[in-house]
Amino acid sequence: MPALVEQPGYAHERLCALTERVPCRETQASTLLALLGEPGHYSYPSIFIYGHRASGKSHVTESILQELELPHAIVSCVECVSAGLLFEQTLVAFFGPEAPSLLPRSSSLSDFVRIYKQLCAQTPACQTRYIVLDRAERLRDMEANLLPGLLRLQELVDDNVTVILLTEIVWDKFRPNTGCLEPLLLHFPDYSKAELQEILVRDYHPAYSPDLYGSFVSILLGVFYSVCRDLRELKHLAALNFSKFCEPLEREEVKESETHKLWRNIEPHLKKAMQTVYLREVSSVQWEQQQQQMEDREAGTLKGLSAYAHVELPYYSKFLLIAAYLASFNPARTDRRFFLKHHGKIKKTNFLKKHEKTSNHLLGPKPFPLDRLLAIFYSVVDSRVAPTASIFSQISSLVTLQLLTQVGHDDQLDAPKYKCAVALDFIQAVSRTVSFDIVKYLYDFL
Amino acid sequence: TPRHATPVIPSRSQPARTPGNVLEEARARLHVSAVPESLPCREQEFQDIYNFVESKVIDGTGGCMYISGVPGTGKTATVHEVIRSLQQAADLDEIPQFRFIEINGMKMTDPHQAYVQILQKLTNQRVTPDHAASLLEKRFSNPAPKKETTVLLVDELDLLWTRKQNVMYNLFDWPTRRHARLVVLTIANTMDLPERIMINRVASRLGLTRMSFQPYTFKQLQQIIASRLNRVRAFEEDALQLVSRKVAALSGDARRCLDICRRATEICEFTAKPKSDTGLVGMSDVMQALDEMFSSSYITAIRCASVQEQLFLRGVISEFRRLGLEEATFQQVFVQHQALCRVEGLQPVSVSESLAVCQRLGACRLLLLEASRLDLLLRVRLNVSQDDVLYALKAD
Numbered sequence: 036m037p038a039l040v041e042q043p044g045y046a047h048e049r050l051c052a053l054t055e056r057v058p059c060r061e062t063q064a065s066t067l068l069a070l071l072g073e074p075g076h077y078s079y080p081s082i083f084i085y086g087h088r089a090s091g092k093s094h095v096t097e098s099i100l101q102e103l104e105l106p107h108a109i110v111s112c113v114e115c116v117s118a119g120l121l122f123e124q125t126l127v128a129f130f131g132p133e134a135p136s137l138l139p140r141s142s143s144l145s146d147f148v149r150i151y152k153q154l155c156a157q158t159p160a161c162q163t164r165y166i167v168l169d170r171a172e173r174l175r176d177m178e179a180n181l182l183p184g185l186l187r188l189q190e191l192v193d194d195n196v197t198v199i200l201l202t203e204i205v206w207d208k209f210r211p212n213t214g215c216l217e218p219l220l221l222h223f224p225d226y227s228k229a230e231l232q233e234i235l236v237r238d239y240h241p242a243y244s245p246d247l248y249g250s251f252v253s254i255l256l257g258v259f260y261s262v263c264r265d266l267r268e269l270k271h272l273a274a275l276n277f278s279k280f281c282e283p284l285e286r287e288e289v290k291e292s293e294t295h296k297l298w299r300n301i302e303p304h305l306k307k308a309m310q311t312v313y314l315r316e317v318s319s320v321q322w323e324q325q326q327q328q329m330e331d332r333e334a335g336t337l338k339g340l341s342a343y344a345h346v347e348l349p350y351y352s353k354f355l356l357i358a359a360y361l362a363s364f365n366p367a368r369t370d371r372r373f374f375l376k377h378h379g380k381i382k383k384t385n386f387l388k389k390h391e392k393t394s395n396h397l398l399g400p401k402p403f404p405l406d407r408l409l410a411i412f413y414s415v416v417d418s419r420v421a422p423t424a425s426i427f428s429q430i431s432s433l434v435t436l437q438l439l440t441q442v443g444h445d446d447q448l449d450a451p452k453y454k455c456a457v458a459l460d461f462i463q464a465v466s467r468t469v470s471f472d473i474v475k476y477l478y479d480f481l
Numbered sequence: 482t483p484r485h486a487t488p489v490i491p492s493r494s495q496p497a498r499t500p501g502n503v504l505e506e507a508r509a510r511l512h513v514s515a516v517p518e519s520l521p522c523r524e525q526e527f528q529d530i531y532n533f534v535e536s537k538v539i540d541g542t543g544g545c546m547y548i549s550g551v552p553g554t555g556k557t558a559t560v561h562e563v564i565r566s567l568q569q570a571a572d573l574d575e576i577p578q579f580r581f582i583e584i585n586g587m588k589m590t591d592p593h594q595a596y597v598q599i600l601q602k603l604t605n606q607r608v609t610p611d612h613a614a615s616l617l618e619k620r621f622s623n624p625a626p627k628k629e630t631t632v633l634l635v636d637e638l639d640l641l642w643t644r645k646q647n648v649m650y651n652l653f654d655w656p657t658r659r660h661a662r663l664v665v666l667t668i669a670n671t672m673d674l675p676e677r678i679m680i681n682r683v684a685s686r687l688g689l690t691r692m693s694f695q696p697y698t699f700k701q702l703q704q705i706i707a708s709r710l711n712r713v714r715a716f717e718e719d720a721l722q723l724v725s726r727k728v729a730a731l732s733g734d735a736r737r738c739l740d741i742c743r744r745a746t747e748i749c750e751f752t753a754k755p756k757s758d759t760g761l762v763g764m765s766d767v768m769q770a771l772d773e774m775f776s777s778s779y780i781t782a783i784r785c786a787s788v789q790e791q792l793f794l795r796g797v798i799s800e801f802r803r804l805g806l807e808e809a810t811f812q813q814v815f816v817q818h819q820a821l822c823r824v825e826g827l828q829p830v831s832v833s834e835s836l837a838v839c840q841r842l843g844a845c846r847l848l849l850l851e852a853s854r855l856d857l858l859l860r861v862r863l864n865v866s867q868d869d870v871l872y873a874l875k876a877d
Binding site for chain 2: 175205206207208209210211212213214
């Protein structure tokens with residue numbers, strides 16, 4: 036039995052219901068509640084809550100505020116592209132839907148403070164008001180005065196108001212250079228394996244016993260825990276794969292007690308799911324459909340999103356892309372050796388002094404000028420190609436397709452520089468279609 | 482929009498008290514805003530400006546004058562004094578009547594507002610800047626019967642600079658018109674302003690009537706205070722001399738000098754002295770006031786900093802010495818900070834504690850920092866000289 040979240044000033048049933056809603060987060064919830072204090076008390080001006088993704092920050096905060104019916108405004112800073120929207124949502128939550136009409140069109144923090152004070156004088160707070168700012172890291176990108184202003188909002192509006200900031204980033208990266216009122220820091224640690232198990236078991240399937248679901252969850256965690264501790268993702272995976280786990284039971288091949296057989300049945304399936312589902316390569320709906328027609332198809336035979344690496348390109352575009360790839364990954368000093376028929380004598384030992392350097396494929400593509408691209412292009416293409424407008428427009432459309440990227444300023448007309456932005460597999464597929472052996476021309480593979 | 486959007490100085494409901502004792506009287510007389518009976522030590526400049534404006538007013542022509550000098554040398558006060566005596570002369574019908582208008586570049590939101598203000602002061606019309614410019618253009622270029630001379634004082638001229646410099650150009654072009662009868666007196670701080678920021682056609686219209694106000698020497702400062710006090714005996718002779726010598730050595734700013742004297746009277750009043758004393762402001766009070774005004778607060782700030790903050794500063798200096806540069810990343814300084822903690826036998830600091838210390842020092846400008854989101858990679862520079870830091874850390 037977990038410890039009850041306790042704080043004087045609130046009804047016992049409410050606190051019980053709250054405890055029920057925040058499994059494995061009782062310590063954090065009671066710390067937070069102790070910071071908030073009784074409804075009428077003045078709380079600390081700002082509380083900064085941080086922890087990894089899906090560690091229950093928003094859930095615990097929202098549960099407390101909703102369950103105990105405290106006046107609050109929950110604002111997502113991602114939605115608020117300007118500070119004005121943030122102010123509007125706050126005012127609506129506290130003073131009703133007419134309140135934001137008082138704000139001027141592009142409102143600043145001082146407008147907000149003025150309107151807040153004005154409305155606050157009409158409806159004074161008998162309880163602490165809470166402004167919860169989710170994804171608070173976005174506040175740093177808004178006006179420089181917004182974050183320091185919100186941190187001491189209590190003092191500015193002279194009202195019993197507390198700002199709660201929720202984020203995944205530590206406070207050190209928030210602090211403005213001019214200093215500010217330091218908030219109280221509250222850390223939400225990650226769930227342990229046992230805690231994850233406890234939370235996941237809570238949503239078991241009503242048709243089966245909780246023990247069966249428990250064993251399923253422990254198998255699931257055994258496979259996925261090393262790569263993923265995100266509760267949200269694990270819940271999604273559990274929901275997706277449970278029907279497969281139950282299949283032998285429905286066919287009545289095994290009984291519920293035979294966990295080993297069930298494990299044998301599900302484990303390869305989960306390993307496959309790790310490759311496909313976790314990265315969302317096959318969408319969840321596709322995955323479920325596939326499970327229903329398991330008889331004729333194996334899981335994973337469907338092509339994922341990333342398998343569609345084949346793009347139809349015009350003939351010369353393919354060669355342009357190949358030339359760009361060669362220009363990006365070969366050092367310019369080797370061009371003579373690769374692309375000139377009579378390149379004179381180059382000592383082989385001199386040429387192959389690559390052992391002191393790392394492979395260019397590890398360092399990433401290098402920028403190259405347009406001239407070099409065209410020179411390689413003419414030597415790679417067998418026939419004679421006129422430098423028509425169509426060739427140049429194909430280069431620029433390769434840029435718009437993001438197969439090439441332009442380096443430096445966009446407006447540079449003479450001697451622009453490019454980089455090739457495709458992978459080796461892709462370029463090999465492309466060169467195979469034009470029967471060009473690209474590996475022979477790559478310095479790294481010599 | 483709010484009804485009282487314009488910030489105002491809170492008004493005084495009770496009249497100011499009349500000074501009760503000698504020190505209060507002295508303080509009232511030494512206030513910067515108190516109008517002095519005379520302007521000592523600026524007789525030559527006064528005479529030059531007076532002659533310039535008087536000749537233009539009598540001839541009914543126009544002209545420009547550029548007045549420069551470091552702050553606190555009495556430029557604006559002298560010009561106002563000139564205008565006051567000219568107006569007295571005009572009232573006595575010694576010279577023709579003229580109009581005086583004053584604008585200040587600092588009091589404008591936008592350089593083009595200058596037109597609006599000039600027009601408003603001339604004709605009491607309120608129009609947009611463009612319209613005002615065209616109205617003024619018409620007024621100054623067309624002949625009109627019995628037009629009186631206008632004397633325009635432009636304070637803080639450098640703030641009227643625009644990209645095309647059309648405001649400055651117009652201000653200097655109007656006096657050259659035949660029918661304008663406009664005298665423009667411009668005031669700025671730097672002597673070479675016309676050469677530095679004005680394009681040639683503007684600078685040439687400004688002409689060569691320049692005047693520069695030299696900073697006051699200590700004798701002049703002493704004379705100014707003496708004339709301000711005007712037989713109110715509140716200061717010892719040596720104390721006054723000390724103030725004026727100190728100020729003259731640093732800037733020659735008369736306002737600074739008056740401020741220090743007023744502060745000294747306050748200090749004298751607050752330190753309850755034995756009755757045997759003369760009740761005058763003595764050497765020690767003036768010394769204290771000078772200390773307050775002139776000494777850098779950085780050293781005091783470093784001395785009063787916490788142990789960890791002092792350790793961090795020490796870490797910054799040792800890292801600078803190691804690198805031979807004046808800049809280091811936080812990560813490098815942190816290593817030094819931790820080593821220093823170990824040497825001092827303190828608990829080792831964590832990264833976020835050290836970063837908090839660093840950013841606190843940055844917030845009070847002892848350090849210059851980059852944005853805090855760079856974390857370990859943020860670069861640290863000292864905002865004070867290394868010698869100052871060492872002196873402050875060693876002195877205890």
